[in-house]
Amino acid sequence: MSRWGIRGLLTAATVGVAVLALAFAAVLTSPLVRSSAERSARESLARDADLLARLPLAERLSERPDAVLTRPVVTRRGIAVGIVAASGEARGAALALSEAERQQALARVVSTSGELSGEPVLLEARPLPNGAAVVLASRRADVDATVDQQRRRLLLALGLGLLVALAAGALVARRLGRPLAGLAATARRLSAGERGVTAEVPPGGPREVAEVAEALRRLDLALAASEERQRRFLMSVSHELRTPLTSIRGYAEALLDGAVTPDEVPGVARTLVGESERMERYVADLLALARLEADDFTLAVGDVDLVRLLTDGQAAWADRVARAGLTLDVEAPPYPVRLRTDAGRVRQVLDVLTDNAVRVCPAGSRVVWSLTARPGGVRLEVRDSGPGLAEADAADAFEPGVLHDRYAGTGPGGEHRGGPGGGHGLGLAIAHGVVTRLGGTIRLGRAPEGGAAFEVELPVG
Incomplete structure (x- = not known):
């Protein structure tokens, strides 16, 4: 028999299910959080690149070789700016592009990743009307920081969910455990021979608990009726057996005492045989009834x-x-x-x-x-x-x-x-x-x- 009570089992089951669900949710959402954060960062970087490509400043910068960036320039938002000249020469953030990507950037939009000064970055390049291209770079470390922050929030939410599940499990276990404990006590009283026992069921409780209580009530009534029938039957058995036994004993004592005359012996013998046959039939029927209730009762079909x-x-x-x-x-x-x-x-x-x-x-x-x-x-x-x-x-x-x-x-x-x-x-x-x-x-x-x-x-x- 389990050492756990119904309350402990229900609480453990609720918390276990909650932990599995939360762990499953965490495993599924972790890559989604990173993907969402990276997509958001790239979309923001792409909007900035589109905006910068439309500004006259980008064209003027690309047309003045003496103003071409010699090192990456980082904005307040942590975005590095670069230029790919029409000749293919790269300056600033454009240095993170491969040679092929630089040539592609002169003709079309390029969204890629690379390394700038040894640090992983997201890159967005946009062609300019004058044949050059502007390049923006955003550090992946910023994306990782955003992911870590969102993960901490997710873990906090999961922890709160676990606490709520624990409280809910304890509440459900208490609500179910108390009436079930009462039903178990009622069943023990019935098994101990007590009758007229009523199981207390709190109002508004689970329907199944009320059904079990009703079943116990009916069992109580059925047991009482069965025991009463058994009592009456045993009284009838004792009466039915007492009558022939009394008759047989009386005639036997009369024979022993010599109170029966020789002429009366045949009649007494017939009475003894009749009473013994009556008792034999009764015992045979009792045995037949018992055999019908046995598990090894066989049929010759x-x-x-x-x-x-x-x-x-x-x-x-x-x-x-x-x-x-x-x-x-x-x-x-x-x-x-x-x-x-x-x-x-x-x-x-x-x-x-x-x-x-x-x-x-x-x-x-x-x-x-x-x-x-x-x-x-x-x-x-x-x-x-x-x-x-x-x-x-x-x-x-x-x-x-x-x-x-x-x-x-x-x-x-x-x-x-x-x-x-x-x-x-x-x-x-x-x-x-x-x-x-x-x-x-x-x-x-x-x-x-x-x-x-x-x-x-x-x-x-």
Whole structure:
């Protein structure tokens, strides 16, 4: 874990970006500053040369050999003046021109550089009407001084920019760091088991911080609801296990005490077997539910004819359905409906939902298995004409033990549900887990027959 806090990271990131940006700007602007200063100096020198070439003084100077400069003359602005006579003879600043440049200067404008008395200079030469040329020279050292001055100003501006970036980074880090620290404290309280925790978010803060705070609030509510469901489920588990265990223990103690007559032994044995089978089914369902949540849960996927699967399942359920006084009908297309899925798991879902219907439906009721091919998959329905469920049950019908606790003994309309040997509230949770593992969805609705309808959507492939 990083030793840096969010404030330090944000400040360092802001300053780092600012330093890189300023360094990049300095690298780019340095040659531009020199180029701009040199261009400005040359343009100024060129204007002076143009002006001097138009003055009569320049012609008179070039026409008087005795007045030709014998050494460079420097003006108050640091500009040296020179003459190239019509004969090509150079005096003053013109001495910095090469022989070829002197000849060119007699005929046209010349802008070049050279050395005058061992010092680099900028040169501007202009031809005169009388065939001579006037030459002006400006020291490059003056350009360097201007560049240095502009660089100092640039560095000062960059330094001020860095200070502003540092202050801005610290301000942003403080504004973000404080609410994030509060969110982290809230998350730690949640992880420690505290519930009803509210994260304080300052008004006007970043939208993302408010979204994280809202997510933590919802997580708090979800954890509280989940823990409450878990508590109720564990209470239901303890109750469901206590009943058969109490019965088994009571009969076992009666056998040990000799309170059971020989004629009563077969009945006691049947009761012990029945209670142990009930407990075995319950433990098996608990293990099945746990396996569904395991990472190594596997599926045996293959090409399955769902019509054949329904037909075989109907035959397997025929005896139990008949003993319950019910009818089981299959509504499926007259042709094979194939799907790549796990046939055993699909049958498991059908068995769970059908078992639920058989237990709650009174004699004379009808149970329907329906198969419909749809774009991208299939829909399987298990419907019944029993007492059905309330609309509010759809929200938590697949939570372990919820409906079992809600309708313990009776259904929504007072109908008898379950009883000894009845359901224990895990079947729908198992069906939901299996369907989810198959990549599908399951939901509870109202059947046209008047009872409950469980609709399973399975995708292709």
